[in-house]
Amino acid sequence: MSSTWRIGSILHAVGLVVVLAFALFPFYWMVTSSLKEQTDLLASPPVWMFKPSFGNYQAIFADRTVMTAVLNSLIVATSTTALSVALGTPAAYALARYEFRGKADLWFWFISNRMISPIVLALPIYLVSRQVGLLNTHLVLILIYLTFNLPIVVWICTDQFRSIPRDLEESARLEGASQFDVFWRIYLPLGVPGVAVSAIFAFIFSWNELLYALVLITSQDLKTAPVVATNFMSGYELPWGKIMATGTVIVLPVTIFAMLVSRHMVRGLTMGATK
Amino acid sequence: MPFLKLDGIVKRYGSVPVIHGVSLEAEEGEFVVFVGPSGCGKSTLLRMIAGLEEVTDGDVSIDGRLVTGVAPADREVSMVFQSYALYPHMSVFDNIAFGLRMAKMPANEIKARVDEAARILQIGSLLERKPKQLSGGQRQRVAIGRAIVRKPKLFLFDEPLSNLDAELRTQMRVEIAKLHRDLGVTMVYVTHDQIEAMTLADRIVVLRAGVIEQVGSPSELYDEPANRFVAGFIGSPKMNFIEAKAVGSDASSITLAHPAFVGGQLTVDRPPKRAVLPGAAVTIGLRPDSLSLGAAKPLLNLTCDFSESLGGHTQVYATAPQAPQIAFVVGGRPEIAQGAPLAVGVGSGRVYLFDSEGAAL
Numbered sequence: 001m002s003s004t005w006r007i008g009s010i011l012h013a014v015g016l017v018v019v020l021a022f023a024l025f026p027f028y029w030m031v032t033s034s035l036k037e038q039t040d041l042l043a044s045p046p047v048w049m050f051k052p053s054f055g056n057y058q059a060i061f062a063d064r065t066v067m068t069a070v071l072n073s074l075i076v077a078t079s080t081t082a083l084s085v086a087l088g089t090p091a092a093y094a095l096a097r098y099e100f101r102g103k104a105d106l107w108f109w110f111i112s113n114r115m116i117s118p119i120v121l122a123l124p125i126y127l128v129s130r131q132v133g134l135l136n137t138h139l140v141l142i143l144i145y146l147t148f149n150l151p152i153v154v155w156i157c158t159d160q161f162r163s164i165p166r167d168l169e170e171s172a173r174l175e176g177a178s179q180f181d182v183f184w185r186i187y188l189p190l191g192v193p194g195v196a197v198s199a200i201f202a203f204i205f206s207w208n209e210l211l212y213a214l215v216l217i218t219s220q221d222l223k224t225a226p227v228v229a230t231n232f233m234s235g236y237e238l239p240w241g242k243i244m245a246t247g248t249v250i251v252l253p254v255t256i257f258a259m260l261v262s263r264h265m266v267r268g269l270t271m272g273a274t275k
Numbered sequence: 276m277p278f279l280k281l282d283g284i285v286k287r288y289g290s291v292p293v294i295h296g297v298s299l300e301a302e303e304g305e306f307v308v309f310v311g312p313s314g315c316g317k318s319t320l321l322r323m324i325a326g327l328e329e330v331t332d333g334d335v336s337i338d339g340r341l342v343t344g345v346a347p348a349d350r351e352v353s354m355v356f357q358s359y360a361l362y363p364h365m366s367v368f369d370n371i372a373f374g375l376r377m378a379k380m381p382a383n384e385i386k387a388r389v390d391e392a393a394r395i396l397q398i399g400s401l402l403e404r405k406p407k408q409l410s411g412g413q414r415q416r417v418a419i420g421r422a423i424v425r426k427p428k429l430f431l432f433d434e435p436l437s438n439l440d441a442e443l444r445t446q447m448r449v450e451i452a453k454l455h456r457d458l459g460v461t462m463v464y465v466t467h468d469q470i471e472a473m474t475l476a477d478r479i480v481v482l483r484a485g486v487i488e489q490v491g492s493p494s495e496l497y498d499e500p501a502n503r504f505v506a507g508f509i510g511s512p513k514m515n516f517i518e519a520k521a522v523g524s525d526a527s528s529i530t531l532a533h534p535a536f537v538g539g540q541l542t543v544d545r546p547p548k549r550a551v552l553p554g555a556a557v558t559i560g561l562r563p564d565s566l567s568l569g570a571a572k573p574l575l576n577l578t579c580d581f582s583e584s585l586g587g588h589t590q591v592y593a594t595a596p597q598a599p600q601i602a603f604v605v606g607g608r609p610e611i612a613q614g615a616p617l618a619v620g621v622g623s624g625r626v627y628l629f630d631s632e633g634a635a636l
Contacts, residue, residue: 165358165360167356167357167358167360168362170327170347170354170356171354171356171360171362172377173327173346173347174325174327174347174352174353174354175348175373175374175377176348176374177348177377181377189364
């Protein structure tokens with residue numbers, strides 16, 4: 001092993017450790033801070049060794065607000081994910097298997113919806129929602145998140161469906177399967193990896209979304225978890241312990257979910273890369 | 276009335292024609308093989324019979340019923356694909372039962388039919404497995420099982436043995452032949468392998484560039500090829516061709532000139548089908564298995580290039596003056612040195628003649 005190669009490997013490893021630390025530190029700080037008493041939190045220099053306390057968690061669970069917010073997030077994220085998959089998978093099947101005029105334009109329209117910066121549309125969407133009476137409802141968030149999640153589902157699932165051999169469809173058609181049978185019994189079961197990954201992405205995006213949840217929901221009982229986390233950011237003395245505990249409670253379900261299905265996520269990320 | 280009728284079938288992809296007015300009839304219970312080189316349109320023709328490709332022009336009839344434009348599922352045909360097309364997420368039982376479930380057959384009848392097919396194909400012990408747990412030959416049997424349970428009027432095979440190794444291919448060929456004998460159903464089989472065609476077919480349809488070159492029984496195509504293409508395609512090893520010139524012909528024979536022959540000339544004791552002018556280009560066809568080494572009256576002056584011993588016989592490749600390589604088959608394992616002069620005659624069979632257009636003379 002040459003010394004140049006060894007130095008290169010060491011530098012490479014050091015670089016990776018630095019990047020990893022940079023990425024993980026905010027999570028570490030949030031979780032440890034949620035377990036600290038106020039005095040430990042405000043200590044300068046910061047306290048690295050401390051006696052953990054669940055007082056912050058007791059305080060937020062005693063307060064209905066956080067748990068109601070988590071429930072609201074669950075309702076909105078689950079509903080928008082289910083709708084995205086229900087609407088996106090048939091669209092993806094049509095784009096993967098049918099030839100029709102305007103197909104390329106339709107495909108581009110789906111994808112371009114994801115390119116728009118959400119903040120650009122925030123005000124017009126607020127005005128329209130107010131006009132139709134949808135402000136302060138779960139439905140408005142579900143519909144808005146659908147517009148952002150549907151392209152992801154269509155994008156990933158179209159590529160997944162394209163990889164399924166045409167022979168299977170032709171064989172099924174010869175055996176009397178209708179177009180819906182082919183989609184439901186052949187493509188959907190075989191497309192589970194793509195469907196799962198797109199559902200995961202849709203759920204994560206919906207769970208973490210803050211801008212539209214802040215703009216479109218003002219009623220305290222309907223606020224979602226990310227919005228409630230920012231609620232604490234007022235006053236002269238910020239309850240950092242409760243803020244960090246709230247943040248941990250919000251992040252934990254999605255983190256566990258993502259860790260459990262991370263293998264499928266990596267597969268899914270490469271699905272759009274090759275024909 | 277023919278069981279299967281193709282009437283002037285034309286297929287175009289955009290402005291590009293791929294099938295040029297193919298007409299064909301097959302009787303009930305017949306085993307018809309479409310054979311030809313890659314890209315000749317044999318699979319396209321098969322898919323048009325199945326209804327998986329639209330017919331640009333012409334008609335397809337099955338059992339007296341016009342099926343052009345009829346959905347594939349309503350044509351009462353089953354197809355075995357080259358890739359088997361087994362549903363990977365379903366068990367073997369579910370794969371075979373799929374078509375019966377689509378037809379809303381009662382569960383007990385589905386089970387009875389699947390079990391019967393499994394018994395015929397000897398795959399009863401595999402019913403709970405998934406396709407990925409099967410070997411190539413087992414998958415092929417499952418694909419055939421899925422085709423036979425529906426009791427179709429017509430079986431279609433699209434190069435079903437291409438993905439198998441040589442030994443398994445031979446074994447499955449026999450299985451398919453037995454299946455045809457036992458079921459007696461009309462079968463249309465597509466292959467590029469002329470050995471499969473020769474061994475399985477009642478009739479062979481030789482296709483080239485979307486056109487039928489010849490239709491006939493295996494022996495008809497072997498003994499009386501209509502043109503040079505069919506003569507070269509049917510038969511293994513491939514027929515040898517020598518481009519000669521006609522010297523003269525009469526009511527009983529024709530004489531041809533080429534330096535490869537002893538004395539520079541060859542006289543064939545058979546009159547040509549059409550008049551041949553002296554000096555006209557004539558292609559001589561010689562089947563490798565009709566040439567014999569050490570003949571009493573040698574016809575060809577050959578020099579050995581190399582030989583391949585295949586155990587029971589030897590294939591010899593030799594050169595001749597102004598001729599492409601000549602191949603012939605010798606029984607046993609004779610020691611033939613490279614460069615050795617070879618006296619070769621026509622031991623059995625005949626000499627084939629083709630005019631400048633390739634048509635048989």
